Amino acid sequence: MSQHELPSLPYDYDALEPHISEQVVTWHHDTHHQSYVDGLNSAEETLAGNRETGDHASTAGALGDVTHNGCGHYLHTMFWEHMSPDGGGEPSGALADRIAADFGSYENWRAEFEVAAGAASGWALLVYDPVAKQLRNVAVDNHDEGALWGSHPILALDVWEHSYYYDYGPDRGSFVDAFFEVVDWDPIAANYDDVVSLFE
Template identity: 60%
Template sequence: MTEYKLLELPYEYDALTPHISEQVMKWHHDVHNQGYVDGANNAEEKLRRQRENNDFSSTGSILNSFTHNFCGNFLHQIFWNNMSPEGGGEPEGELMQKIEKDFGSYGNWKKEFKAAASSASGWALLVYIPRENELHNVAVDQHDEGAVWGAHPVLAVDVWEHSYYHDYGPDRGDFVDNIFELINWSDVQNRYNEVSGTFS
């Protein structure tokens, strides 16, 4: 049985200020993300016990819990690495070329991504879909509602209220604007290279 662990941040808690405060990073990483790790592990343990006891009476709710918590932890791992104190700017090279091809321009992509972040009740994602060899923006509710089968996230922005309310109040748009000052495009490029190379 897999044991899930909390990913260590690749920077200090205060490294993303003034865009994200130290307090929010501590709450978000140490409380919320840890909760998803614990939830996924608890669900795995309950499933193991059910199989041993041949009792599947509560399987449905356990599987729902596993999906929610596993996806929550998975997307947070991408989110933390997608940001950097030295982030910002625009993508370069192959990733920029692919964005321009699939969205018409970087400006088009950015406007569409912001719209996804505004409408989602969970996450705004830039995903790569190998079957179509396309990048696509996706608005995901919770952690797993509205996800696209076969798509691989390369950029993830958490728009749950716990991500921004302490720093920005109800102004999610201001939070998203500030996230663009933190995007680690090298990490996004590496994720795109990995999935596009694997499935090409």
């Protein structure tokens, strides 16, 4: 079984300053994200061992650990990719057209997304729902509670306290504003194009 590995950041640790500090990016990537990679590998090893022995005393816990840590690993990987020191601005092209069609306007989408970011104890996600064939905002607790089955994350914003408290204290809204100063719409638009090509 292959081991999951922590991906390198696509920029330097201090590249998102002054919006997100080098200290927060370092802790967040090297400690928190690493812990989800390690937890996923550990849970998968437990499951593999239990299949061999037939002793399933620890299987239920490991199944939950796969979901928690797997979602943590996958969403953090997206989160890092969705920021850039050259980010900011608004989406363009097909994604912009779809946001306008599904939410009325970019401003309408962002206002709703910011509500999700304020309400979630985990993540605010822009997802593509292939059943309804539309974009949706989703507020997720932890990494996996409140997910809409079948939907594909297009944009992932981490609103766990480890994401902003050192920089902004309890003012999560300022962190969300800061995220939009560094958001990189190019990979988000590419996610949208890839997912839509599968279902439409």
